[in-house]
Amino acid sequence: MTFVQFKGVVKKYDTKMSVNHLNLEIAQGEIFGLLGPNGAGKSTTIHLLAGLLAADAGEIMLDGYSVARNPIETKRRIGLVPQELAIYDMLSARENVTFFGQLYGLRGRLLKERVEEALAFAGLLDFGKEKPGTFSGGMKRRLNIACAIMHRPKLIIMDEPTVGIDPQSRNHILESVRQLNAMGSTVIYTSHYMEEVEAISTKIGIMDQGKLVAHGTKEELIRQAGLEERLMLETNRLTDEAIGEIRGHARVTFFQRREDSQLELVLQESQAYLQDILFVLSKHDLKLQKLTRVEPDLESLFLTLTGRSLRDRD
Numbered sequence: 001m002t003f004v005q006f007k008g009v010v011k012k013y014d015t016k017m018s019v020n021h022l023n024l025e026i027a028q029g030e031i032f033g034l035l036g037p038n039g040a041g042k043s044t045t046i047h048l049l050a051g052l053l054a055a056d057a058g059e060i061m062l063d064g065y066s067v068a069r070n071p072i073e074t075k076r077r078i079g080l081v082p083q084e085l086a087i088y089d090m091l092s093a094r095e096n097v098t099f100f101g102q103l104y105g106l107r108g109r110l111l112k113e114r115v116e117e118a119l120a121f122a123g124l125l126d127f128g129k130e131k132p133g134t135f136s137g138g139m140k141r142r143l144n145i146a147c148a149i150m151h152r153p154k155l156i157i158m159d160e161p162t163v164g165i166d167p168q169s170r171n172h173i174l175e176s177v178r179q180l181n182a183m184g185s186t187v188i189y190t191s192h193y194m195e196e197v198e199a200i201s202t203k204i205g206i207m208d209q210g211k212l213v214a215h216g217t218k219e220e221l222i223r224q225a226g227l228e229e230r231l232m233l234e235t236n237r238l239t240d241e242a243i244g245e246i247r248g249h250a251r252v253t254f255f256q257r258r259e260d261s262q263l264e265l266v267l268q269e270s271q272a273y274l275q276d277i278l279f280v281l282s283k284h285d286l287k288l289q290k291l292t293r294v295e296p297d298l299e300s301l302f303l304t305l306t307g308r309s310l311r312d313r314d
């Protein structure tokens with residue numbers, strides 16, 4: 001079932017299109033990773049969905065409601081974990097979560113239960129009385145998450161939740177995303193870290209310059225782009241004759257000399273034809289020192305789709 005739908009959505013700042021006729025569908029129950037370099041339009045997209053910005057054109061639907069026409073219904077369904085921390089330093093961790101619960105209309109015993117549940121979920125139960133000013137960056141972010149999820153929203157949106165935090169908190173946050181999803185929430189997660197998106201997403205959307213340039217599971221995306229496994233061969237040395245023979249092999253569709261004694265190849269049906277390459281090496285008295293298979297990843301996909309690296313501006 002389609003849970004989130006963007007139909008021809010446009011958002012401009014002056015003349016610049018931050019979101020450029022975006023069409024996107026997300027099914028209920030997904031962990032949807034929205035991946036793209038800095039400035040691709042990810043934050044603008046999720047701010048539009050959360051109703052924090054108004055679109056210049058197009059329509060956004062959430063759970064059958066229009067974000068523009070039914071803002072109360074749509075906002076109730078969303079827990080937004082923004083990129084900038086939205087917590088109050090003068091309140092304790094517990095008071096912060098309570099405050100957000102009150103904003104969502106929770107009262108009395110239910111409010112108390114949900115506050116404790118959210119603190120426990122964020123691994124902050126022992127720090128409930130403390131003010132976030134003393135917290136590490138990772139703890140502050142976990143508190144931010146506790147505040148956003150305490151009303152058990154159907155849709156949780158996290159904007160770059162792991163930027164600049166320690167590995168332990170990072171793992172905690174990634175594990176929280178999985179748990180929240182297992183408990184029934186659909187999750188939209190923006191990041192420019194492809195490893196993270198690969199690791200936790202059930203579906204991935206790749207954004208560039210305000211547009212969705214690809215959409216699917218990791219495997220679908222890699223297949224669509226026609227990306228293939230590469231072989232890295234490291235030898236003790238190389239000769240021009242050997243290079244000529246390898247490059248000229250009928251099944252070698254990509255060839256690059258990496259360093260003096262390193263070759264990168266795409267070899268079709270490599271199981272059957274690798275022996276030909278090894279034979280060329282031994283014929284020229286060259287020794288193979290290392291052979292690595294490199295699986296295609298989202299980084300190579302992004303490069304293929306846009307001609308640029310995801311990490312250009314990291």
Ligand SMILES: Nc1ncnc2c1ncn2[C@@H]1O[C@H](COP(=O)(O)OP(=O)(O)OP(=O)(O)O)[C@@H](O)[C@H]1O
Nearest residue numbers: 013018036037038039040041042043044045160192
């Ligand atoms: N308030 C604003 N005023 C003017 N331009 C803006 C504003 N907010 C965003 N933009 C521009 O819109 C484009 C998309 O920005 P956005 O923040 O959505 O990208 P992003 O993919 O989330 O990147 P980041 O990870 O850096 O936040 C960028 O070129 C940005 O400079």
